[in-house]
Amino acid sequence: MTDPLSSWHRLAGGCVLLDGFHALKHAVRFGAEVPVAVTTDRRAALVLAEELAPDVRDRLDALLTEVPEETYRSLVSRPHPTAVAALAVRPDRQDNLRALELPRSAPVVVLDQPRNLGNAGAVVRLAAGFGATGVVTTGTLDPWHPTVVRGGAGLHFATVVERLTVEELPRGPLFALDPEGEDIRGVKLPDDAVLAFGSERSGLSAQLRSRTDHLLALPMRPKVSSYNLATSVAMALYHWSAGGGASVP
Numbered sequence: 001m002t003d004p005l006s007s008w009h010r011l012a013g014g015c016v017l018l019d020g021f022h023a024l025k026h027a028v029r030f031g032a033e034v035p036v037a038v039t040t041d042r043r044a045a046l047v048l049a050e051e052l053a054p055d056v057r058d059r060l061d062a063l064l065t066e067v068p069e070e071t072y073r074s075l076v077s078r079p080h081p082t083a084v085a086a087l088a089v090r091p092d093r094q095d096n097l098r099a100l101e102l103p104r105s106a107p108v109v110v111l112d113q114p115r116n117l118g119n120a121g122a123v124v125r126l127a128a129g130f131g132a133t134g135v136v137t138t139g140t141l142d143p144w145h146p147t148v149v150r151g152g153a154g155l156h157f158a159t160v161v162e163r164l165t166v167e168e169l170p171r172g173p174l175f176a177l178d179p180e181g182e183d184i185r186g187v188k189l190p191d192d193a194v195l196a197f198g199s200e201r202s203g204l205s206a207q208l209r210s211r212t213d214h215l216l217a218l219p220m221r222p223k224v225s226s227y228n229l230a231t232s233v234a235m236a237l238y239h240w241s242a243g244g245g246a247s248v249p
Contacts, residue, residue, distance in 0.1 A: 004065045007036045008075055008087060015087035016156070017146040020080035021045060023154030024060070025053045026128075027088050030157040034063055037086035038075065042066040045084050077146075088157070090144060096160045099133065100170040102192055106133045107240055108160075108170050109233055110196040112208045113139030119200065121151020122230035127159045128152070130237040134160025136169065138208070139199075166207045170194060174213045176204055177232055181215030189240040197236075200229050 015035070018024045024037055039045045042064050049057040063086070076085050100108055109127050114120050120135075120143055127135045137143045143161045152161075175189060176196040189195070196212065198204035204212075218227065218235050227235070 004036055004038050004067060005071060011035055011087050016090050016144055016149055018086040018088050018154055019076060019146060019150040021048055021082035021084040024084055024086045025056055026154035027157045028056045028059050032157040033089040034086050037063040038067045038072060039064050040069045040072045040083040096162050099160045102171050104133045104192045106131050106191055107193040107195050108133045109135045110194055111137045112196055112205050113199045114141050115200055117145055117147040118151045119229045121148040123233045124152035124161055125155050126234050126237060128155035130241055132159060137163045138166055174211055175216050176212040178204055178215045179217050181217040184216040184218055184239055187216060195236050197229060197232055
């Protein structure tokens with residue numbers, strides 16, 4: 001049997017950390033290649049699988065290797081309460097880029113120069129839940145950072161996640177959320193829309209704003225300054241999924 005510790009160190013540089021049971025569960029469920037997975041309590045992890053993810057229980061049974069707690073803690077910077085960790089092969093970038101191309105049956109979410117890793121992870125989770133085509137970030141934040149993957153609960157493997165420049169954004173009608181825009185409730189968002197959201201502090205960059213086809217505003221009570229980024233994405237995706245209003249020419 002291959003030593004999980006040596007396999008971990010050999011693969012760590014080229015793989016994505018799956019931090020916790022739920023991240024591993026979702027990654028396996030959506031077809032991730034997982035070369036190594038460890039836990040401090042194999043029996044407890046499989047009981048959790050039987051309760052929460054019976055569809056992948058047998059695959060987790062084949063994957064998980066029990067290791068001492070000291071070994072587990074040496075592999076992760078912040079131990080997860082479920083004491084499960086794994087490495088997964090990141091999806092091929094060219095395959096992801098092809099998936100973002102037209103025609104598309106669901107929107108692409110763009111986070112324009114986001115700053116908060118946890119917010120980015122929450123958006124990936126939302127996009128996967130709504131069946132969006134993918135999440136694209138611009139700027140310096142790595143959408144595959146371990147903290148983002150942890151926040152996304154491993155659902156990076158259920159949707160496309162990539163970092164691109166504004167010039168590289170996928171084609172399609174670009175709708176950007178901005179307080180100065182038209183009320184989103186009167187607009188029907190097409191399935192091939194690109195939905196852009198500005199950073200938590202500074203909003204849309206001038207570069208992205210210049211490429212925008214339509215500015216849209218979320219309903220907001222006067223004197224309330226803003227919504228959390230993930231909340232804004234959730235509202236827009238719900239509006240799209242519910243059918244919206246009149247089509248934009």
